[in-house]
Every structure is written in C-alpha cells, then in structure tokens.
Amino acid sequence: MASTDVARQPDKGARPLSLAGHVGFDSLPDQLVNKSIYQGFCFNILCIGETGIGKSTLMDTLFNTNFENFESSHFEPQVKLRAQTYDLQESNVRLRLTVVNTVGFGDQMNKQESYQPVVDYIDRQFESYLQEELKIKRSLHNYHDSRVHACLYFISPSGHSLKSLDLVTMKKLDSKVNIIPVIAKADTISKSELHKFKIKIMSELVSNGVQIYQFPLDDETVAKVNTTMNGHLPFAVVGSTEEVSVGNKMVKARQYPWGVVQVENENHCDFVKLREMLICVNMEDLREQTHTRHYELYRRCKLEEMGFKDTDPECKPVSLQQTYEAKRQEFLVELQKREDEMRQMFVQRVKEKEAELKEAERELQSRFEQLKRLHADEKAALEEKKRLLDDDQSSFSKRRAAAQLLQAQSLTANGKKDKDRKNSGFM
C-alpha cells in the first residue's frame, strides 16, 4: 500500500473543467480494483481471550473453514502468541489470512505482564514494515504486510462487567490496533442480561478512555448500516462448526436439551453482524486505519526516538537527506574520535615504557661507572704496592751493593794488611 493510497483532500490548485464527451477515466477505480485482485489481498487478525473462550471456534465459523487448532492447557507459564497464515479464495478474490491467537492469556496467577507479549508482537510487525520502508533498495509493493489489522477481544460472558485484565489490556492496545470487543459464548446470557451487560461494558470502556474501533461513517453508501451497527457493540457471538438440522436445512448451531442456538440467526446472537461488519463492509477500512493511524503513530514515535526531526533548531524544515547526512557526519566524527583516543593511549604507553627503559639504562650506566671507579681504585692500590716493592727492592739492592762494596774494600784492605803483615813478618 503506497502512501498515495491515503485519503487526501482534493487539490486546491486545480481548476474544474467540464468535459465535452466520454473520456473514459471513470474506469480508473476498476483499473485499481483489477490490479488489487491480481495481486491478492492480505488480512491479519489477532484474537485475544482466555483459554477456552472460543477463539478458534469463532475463527472457524467466521471463515467457514477449518484452521489448525491446538488445544491449549491452562498451565502456560507465560502468555504466548501463535500465528498461522492461510490462503483462502472466494470467487475470484484471493485472501492471505493470518490468524494470531493468544495462548495462556488470563491463566497466570500474576497477570500484570499479560499484555506485554501482545504489545510486543504488534510492535514487531510495525517495526518490520518500518525497516522495509527505510531500506535504500526496497520493494514495498511486494511486501507481505504482517501488521495486525483487527483485534478481536473476547470478553467473558460474566454478565456483570469487564475484568480489570480486560481494561488494562485494551487500554494498552487501543492506540496500536483496531480493537473490536466481542462477548464470547453469548449463549449463556439471556437477552435482558445481555442488554444490561453491553451497556455496562460500553460505559466502562468510555469511562476508562479505551478507544475501540468505530465503524466508519464517512462513506454514504455504508454510513447508515455502520451507524446502526455501532450501536450494537460489543457483538455477542456464538461460534460453532457443527451442523444441526433445523426445519429442512442444516445450519451451524449448538444443540442443547432446551433448544438449538443457531449461529446465523440474528435473534440468537450477533454473529452475522460481526461477519458483516468485519469482513463484508469494513475490512478495507480496518486495513487503511492500521496503515494511516496506528502505523503512522508507531513510525512517528520510533523516528523521534532515533533522533529524526522535521525541523532543525531554527525551525527550518529538514529533509531526510539532511538528517541522514548529519547523522553520518556525527557517526564519522565519533569513529575518528575513538581511533584518535586509542592512538593517544598507545602513545602514552610507549612514552611511559620508554621512560622506564631509559631509567634502567641509566642505572646500568651508573653501575658501570661505579665498577670502573672501583676497578681504578684497586688498580691504583696495586700500583702503589708495586711501587713500594720496587722501592724496597731498589733500596735493598743499594744496601747490598753498598755492603758488597764495603766487603770488597775490606777484603782488599785486609788482603793488603795481610800482605803487609806477611811482608813485614818476613822482615
């Protein structure tokens, strides 16, 4: 569904012109319809209700077929959603129907978070569509739209009022999906009780500010029937896939000992009204509302969250490209900053390490110097000792030499004396 399919005011700049004959563009709606039929239609319906309230049966009855049904237990720890898609065809119209059922809704002791899985599911479908819409290369016309178009909320036929779980859930969902509340198993309520029940429900919804789906009144062809139907909300329905013979026909009904509740009898329940409103008359409007109201709201919130604006701080309009470019700039700056920071950190570490190593070098150097000095000292001491020895040796040599000289002298003197003696002796 392209954005051009949105309701639009007639162009004020166009001047009206009269035609002199049959041009033929009155076939435009047919061209559009033919294209739609060719493409096929798609509808997604969400059923919320307690286990065993008759969601699956009603779906089967509504679409006159047999969807795969799972019997659920009452002991699910959390609310889950089960979605199934089917291809249906009625005359030349193909419909891809997705039925989403809650599983375990209302069974837990603590039901505070019961609505959350439902909200999440709906948001997820919106998100999926939004992502596709934002892609650079996208194919929206081929996209299988999984957004929830209608939400049937099954109200227990207590006959008194809505449960607080009902109010809480519907309040959370009314801005996300078209809510159509239905009173389930309406064959347990009598007509007068039903009337009071409906009034009570509607007033509770109004006083709690819950916006349910109103059948549209803008198209004259269907405004009248829609107005009437709006007055019958919420529809009290009975579902059955079993057939009972009534008169000479087989009709869908529930057989009780006290009578037969005919599903398609408007006196017995509002099933026909529901089918009429939901499928025959307003299916397209439900789809349109989902796209133009609920989805737009989601999209607007999401984009604002991501920081997109339509105008910049000076209130000048900002185009999408500008926003993207600004974001990209920011992004690149951030990356650059991170890189620079990392480099900075490394430079720091290198500096520190260098200082450390230099310190170690210096220490080594000083040790080296110290040892050198030590060595020099020791060498000097050694030299001193050597010198001492040399001195001693030389003085000793001198003494010895002197003594020897003396001895030699005395020897020669003695010898002379002896010689003299000898000589003198001889005289």
Add this chain to the structure above:
Amino acid sequence: MIERAETAVPSIAQLNLDGYVGFANLPNQVYRKAVKRGFDFTLMVVGESGLGKSTLINSLFLTDLYSKDYPGPSHRIKKTVQVEQSKVLIKEGGVYLTLTIVDTPGFGDAVDNSNCWQPVIDYIDSKCEDFLNAESRVNRSSVSDSRVHCCLYFIAPSGHGLKPLDIEFMKRLHDKVNVIPLIAKADTLTPEECQLFKKQIMKEIQEHKIKIYEFPDMKDDDDNKLTRKIKEKMPLAVVGSNVVVEVNGKKVRGRQYPWGVAEVENGEHCDFTVLRNMLIRTHMQDLKDVTNNVHYENYRSKKLAAVTCNGVDITKTKGQLTKSPLAQMEEERREHVMKMKKMEAEMEQVFEMKVKEKKQKLKDSEAELERRHEQMQRNLEAQYKELEEKRRVFENEKVDWEAQQRILEQQKLDASKTMEKNKKKGKIF
C-alpha cells in the same frame, strides 16, 4: 513470546471455504474508497512547437485545457525551454480526476538544442524529490502524488527516422519516467509511409537501447491479445483536433481538408483511439504503478545511496543497498570496532616486540658489563698474586742476605777479636 510457527517461513496452507464468508466483497470496498479519495495523474508532453501537443491534449480529454483564458504555451511569446504545468479537476461518472498537464514550450526550438532536456529532467527530479521529502517526514500527512506518470514524446512526421534530439532525449529520460513516443500530425503520412516510419523508429529505439513504456502482460488471454495488438502499432501515430465537423450526418472531431476529413477517432485514419484507450481507459493505473514502483524507487535509492556511501564506489557496495542508511551505519560501526580491535592487537604486538628487544639489549649490556668486570677482577687478582709472590721472594732474599750479612759481621767481629787478641799477645806488632 512467539512460537516458532510465526518466525519460520511458512508453507502457507491453502484452505477451502465451506460456505459464505464475504471477503469477495473486498474489491467493492476498495472501489468505494478509491472513488472517495479521487485520483490524480500527471501527463507530460514534449515536442517541438507546432506538433499539435495542445490539440492532442484537448482531444484526449475532450475539453479545452487551453482556451482564451488559459492560453497554451504555443501562444506564449517567449521561446526558451521552460516547464509549465496546468492543473485541472475533471469529473466523470462520479470519479474525480486531478489532471496535471506538463508542457515544455520551446523544446527543440532553439538553434543550439544541446541540453534542452535539462529543464525536463530537473522538473521530474524535483517532483520525485518533493515526494521523497514528504514521505520521509516524521509527521506525514496524506501525500499527494505530483510525480510525472507519463511522458508523451512527439516525433515530427518526417517519414524517415528519429532525429538526434529525439534519440538523445529519450535516452536521457527512459529511466526517469514512462516514455511513450507518438508520431505527431500523422495525417501527413499515408498508411504505407506510416508503417515504414514506425518500423524505422522502433528499429532505432532498439538500437539505442531506449526503454519505452512496456505494456504489462495481462492475466486474461483476451486482454493479452489486445496488448499485443497495441505493441505492434507502436509508436502510435496520432492526429488531434479541436474542431467538430460533420461526416455522414455524424458529428466527429476531425480535420477538414478539401479532399476529405481526417477523423480523429477513426481507427483507420490514425491510432488516436488506441492511445486514448491505452492511456486513459486501461493503463492509467499501471502507468502510475510503474512510476511509483520503478522510476521513483530508482530515484530514491540513488539519492539515499549517495548519502550513505559518500564517495564509496557504488558497485562495490551493492549488498549494502538492502539496508536502511541507519542499519548501514550500524554495520559500519561494527566493522570499525573490529578494525580497531585488530589495529590495537597489532600495535600491542609491535609494542611488546620492541620492549622485548630493548630489554634484551639491556640484558646483554648488563651481561657484558658483568663479564668485563669479572675479567678485570681476575686480572687484578692475578697481578696481586704475582706481586705477592715477588714480594715473598724478595723478602726471602732479603732475609737470607741479612742473615748472611749478620754471619759475615759476626765472622768479621770474631776475626777482629782474634786479631786483637793476637796483637795483644805481641805476635803481631
């Protein structure tokens, strides 16, 4: 919590209906809503002056789009290429159509016509730009579609072939807008000349790989036959007329000549009816769809790709076009983080290696120092020992000699004592 059934690609079951449901009424619902909304269509006519563009528009829509109060471009004085639009609202059978006719007065009229298509391209792009901005806003209101849905290109009926300007124009516009070439003033060609002319034109169009608007295949076989017939007649040869004349008692639009009346709506005279049926009655919606799904998307993806892949070669980043620009940035961020991690690891490695080197060097220096010190110590010690030895020897020598001297001294003393004794004894005088 979602069960697997939702996320898994479903094998979608085909179910049969056992009775009346009612969604067969959907098309009617769509019909109603479409009529309520109204339609819009923008038609662009391009061609040299005097080819009958305005007349054709008036004939197509059976109205006087251009009249005394709203003169057509052909009556304007200035002849520079501009793009002008006229917007009218017409109604038929309950259906409202806002029709915008975009005219290009002065196209091809100058002496130098290079770039005369630029204003046209600019106009088309600006409409796409407007639409893109409108649909990209955060607060979107219903977007009115002013994009050009169809461009009728008027070929002068020379009978020979396309002019260079024709080829150039169509080549430049065929991927921006649906181009439908028409042979204008076809009443100057005989049917045979027209056939040849058409063949020649189609040949040249194929040669130059010009993509003119293609009629989609219909589901219905009958429709398909019709489509094929139209395809065979391309390009359509048209005649337009603002005047109604009487032929055989009937009032028809036509051109009165001394030799007869060329009827506009006569299928044997020209292809006007084919054009009108195709353009308005059967394919108007498809022209809009092709504009929206193909030409506009082309424009949009180019525009957005330019934003995200700033300067990066588009062909290399084809895979990235399947994401939105933001998802694109996320991916780039993750890549960057990985790149940084790798860089960090590398730098860390280099750092460690250098530190190890330096430390090793220090260790070696230290070892060297130790070694030398050790050596020197040993050296010194050796010298010490040597010295000690020398001293010991010397001391010994000294002690011995001193002892010897003492003995000698003693001897001397003894000798002198004896001499004294002898002397005393008178032995020696």
